[in-house]
Amino acid sequence: MVLLLEAGDEEPEVADVPAFAPLLQSSSVDWGYQTQPSPQSCRARRNGRCSWTRGKVMGGSSALNYMIYIRGSPLDYDEWAAQGNPGWKYSDVLPYFIKSEDNRNPEYVNPPFHGTGGYQTVEQFPYQDSNVNMLLQGYRELGLEEFDLNSDRQIGTMLVQHTTRDGERLTTNGAFIRPIRNKRSNLEIRTKANVMKILIDPKTNVAYGVEYLRNGRVENAYAKKEVILSAGSINSPKLLMLSGVGPSEQLESLGITVLQDLSVGYNLQDHTTIDGVLFILSNQTATTASDAQQRTDTEFYRNTRRGPLSSTGALQVNTMVQTKYAGAIRPDIQYSLDPASVSNFLADPILTAETSVTPLAYYDGLMVRPILLNPRSRGVVMLNTTDPIFGDPLIYANTFKERVDLLTMVEGIKQSLNLLRTSALQSVGVQLATTPLPGCANLPFGSDDYWACISMEYTGTIYHPVGTCKMGPKNDDNAVVDAQLRVYGIANLRVIDSSIMPIIPRGNTNAPTIMIAEKGSDMIKERWLKTGDAFTILNQYDVTEPFDNCK
Numbered sequence: 001m002v003l004l005l006e007a008g009d010e011e012p013e014v015a016d017v018p019a020f021a022p023l024l025q026s027s028s029v030d031w032g033y034q035t036q037p038s039p040q041s042c043r044a045r046r047n048g049r050c051s052w053t054r055g056k057v058m059g060g061s062s063a064l065n066y067m068i069y070i071r072g073s074p075l076d077y078d079e080w081a082a083q084g085n086p087g088w089k090y091s092d093v094l095p096y097f098i099k100s101e102d103n104r105n106p107e108y109v110n111p112p113f114h115g116t117g118g119y120q121t122v123e124q125f126p127y128q129d130s131n132v133n134m135l136l137q138g139y140r141e142l143g144l145e146e147f148d149l150n151s152d153r154q155i156g157t158m159l160v161q162h163t164t165r166d167g168e169r170l171t172t173n174g175a176f177i178r179p180i181r182n183k184r185s186n187l188e189i190r191t192k193a194n195v196m197k198i199l200i201d202p203k204t205n206v207a208y209g210v211e212y213l214r215n216g217r218v219e220n221a222y223a224k225k226e227v228i229l230s231a232g233s234i235n236s237p238k239l240l241m242l243s244g245v246g247p248s249e250q251l252e253s254l255g256i257t258v259l260q261d262l263s264v265g266y267n268l269q270d271h272t273t274i275d276g277v278l279f280i281l282s283n284q285t286a287t288t289a290s291d292a293q294q295r296t297d298t299e300f301y302r303n304t305r306r307g308p309l310s311s312t313g314a315l316q317v318n319t320m321v322q323t324k325y326a327g328a329i330r331p332d333i334q335y336s337l338d339p340a341s342v343s344n345f346l347a348d349p350i351l352t353a354e355t356s357v358t359p360l361a362y363y364d365g366l367m368v369r370p371i372l373l374n375p376r377s378r379g380v381v382m383l384n385t386t387d388p389i390f391g392d393p394l395i396y397a398n399t400f401k402e403r404v405d406l407l408t409m410v411e412g413i414k415q416s417l418n419l420l421r422t423s424a425l426q427s428v429g430v431q432l433a434t435t436p437l438p439g440c441a442n443l444p445f446g447s448d449d450y451w452a453c454i455s456m457e458y459t460g461t462i463y464h465p466v467g468t469c470k471m472g473p474k475n476d477d478n479a480v481v482d483a484q485l486r487v488y489g490i491a492n493l494r495v496i497d498s499s500i501m502p503i504i505p506r507g508n509t510n511a512p513t514i515m516i517a518e519k520g521s522d523m524i525k526e527r528w529l530k531t532g533d534a535f536t537i538l539n540q541y542d543v544t545e546p547f548d549n550c551k
């Protein structure tokens with residue numbers, strides 16, 4: 001029997017519409033986390049903090065993400081294995097990428113790297129506006145070939161595939177849970193169930209259940225076999241620490257009994273970007289539309305799942321390049337160009353970033369996002385000191401702590417400007433916005449110092465935190481789980497989510513997380529089905545009588 005506990009609610013319908021992707025940020029389905037202030041990043045943001053959106057809903061962050069399906073470089077996974085994680089090299093994980101995949105554009109992708117018939121549909125959007133072709137042509141002029149970035153080569157450009165099905169977002173909930181929900185008698189799902197700690201026997205260090213808050217009451221669920229922690233890269237370390245598994249100094253300072261001293265929360269990595277390089281589109285390619293047109297598009301989408309709302313505008317072109325800091329045959333910068341409103345952004349870049357309510361289909365500017373694929377800086381997630389259980393964890397992202405990260409970002413910004421010289425962009429009048437942003441107006445626009453300032457003031461993220469429950473060999477001081485995803489020193493407890501990634505892949509993190517989940521579920525099955533004890537899989541948990549004397 002499997003009990004799935006989710007702190008959030010069911011998926012809202014609005015999440016289905018690709019062009020509405022940014023609308024759910026800062027809503028009730030976002031945990032609403034923010035980074036701690038830092039001298040090197042997010043300096044112009046409100047209170048010096050960057051928002052780190054995380055999905056609090058069935059499907060987790062896959063219900064709020066931008067749906068991009070890019071897996072990273074094969075060498076990324078070879079590196080995971082080389083760090084002492086047997087079973088995780090590219091040739092080991094590729095079958096798990098393929099297993100979940102139902103690729104609906106086999107003609108566009110490189111066949112041996114893809115699968116059909118899996119639960120997770122992957123496809124290109126059915127709609128492309130004229131900026132999409134403009135960008136693809138511009139990149140081609142710069143010598144970047146268009147091909148499948150999920151194959152054995154990564155430096156190039158692509159009309160990206162997405163985790164959508166027939167014009168609608170397909171979250172991991174929609175792909176993997178919905179088809180079996182209410183059909184399998186051995187699966188029970190409880191939403192709005194906020195897990196507060198994992199129950200671990202202090203004498204034996206065996207995990208035997210969880211304590212969770214639901215409808216104002218604290219309840220326990222007991223596992224006869226295993227507890228699987230999949231709360232994501234911020235909340236999985238939080239829950240381990242609340243349960244006595246984590247850095248002893250921190251736990252002791254909060255009065256938490258230490259059951260296992262591990263570097264939980266450390267090794268935090270993310271893909272940093274910026275909001276500060278804006279391309280202004282002319283009337284020839286701007287897609288801004290009247291209210292009446294937007295209503296017509298909405299009606300059309302409702303009836304057909306087609307049209308401008310079935311895509312994310314220019315964001316569906318992604319490109320991977322190398323800067324002089326790349327040092328290997330892998331890319332170190334990814335470019336996305338986000339739809340933007342020029343007047344809103346120039347009037348108030350901070351407020352605009354906080355209140356993105358315009359569907360991605362309608363825009364007159366492109367926010368150029370160089371994304372740092374191979375960050376050297378490492379951060380840490382710690383428990384909230386005043387309210388460890390219900391307070392937001394403290395996220396010290398340490399973005400740009402390593403200077404090479406800042407240098408790479410500046411290089412990535414400068415390389416992105418080459419697009420402006422292509423005939424594809426020049427022929428339709430695309431221009432760089434040259435109004436200096438307030439936080440950097442004291443520096444000459446376009447100088448290296450200006451771009452470095454933009455990076456540190458207007459820092460952004462593409463919301464890919466990973467690594468805080470690092471997978472590694474026993475002799476790795478930062479390792480939290482072994483290559484079977486079992487927490488060191490605690491029996492019957494696995495972590496299966498993005499937090500186990502030892503190094504962030506040079507791509508997007510949703511597909512790798514799904515791969516980890518596929519592989520992790522095989523590990524669980526291998527352990528328990530081997531016993532031949534199929535009956536004990538049923539009735540694996542019991543729920544105690546709820547009691548209500550807790551806050």
Ligand SMILES: Cc1cc2nc3c(=O)[nH]c(=O)nc-3n(C[C@H](O)[C@H](O)[C@H](O)COP(=O)(O)OP(=O)(O)OC[C@H]3O[C@@H](n4cnc5c(N)ncnc54)[C@H](O)[C@@H]3O)c2cc1C
Nearest residue numbers: 007056060061065066067068195232463497498508509510
């Ligand atoms: C705005 C945004 C855009 C992104 N864009 C992309 C993209 O285009 N492509 C891409 O590949 N990746 C993207 N990502 C990243 C990708 O979605 C994540 O890497 C992936 O979803 C991580 O999966 P996870 O299972 O580790 O965590 P999550 O998906 O965050 O899932 C964790 C789940 O655990 C639940 N939970 C947490 N704490 C508790 C608790 N105490 N009790 C009960 N339940 C709890 C949460 O509510 C959530 O449902 C984006 C993410 C965001 C937020």
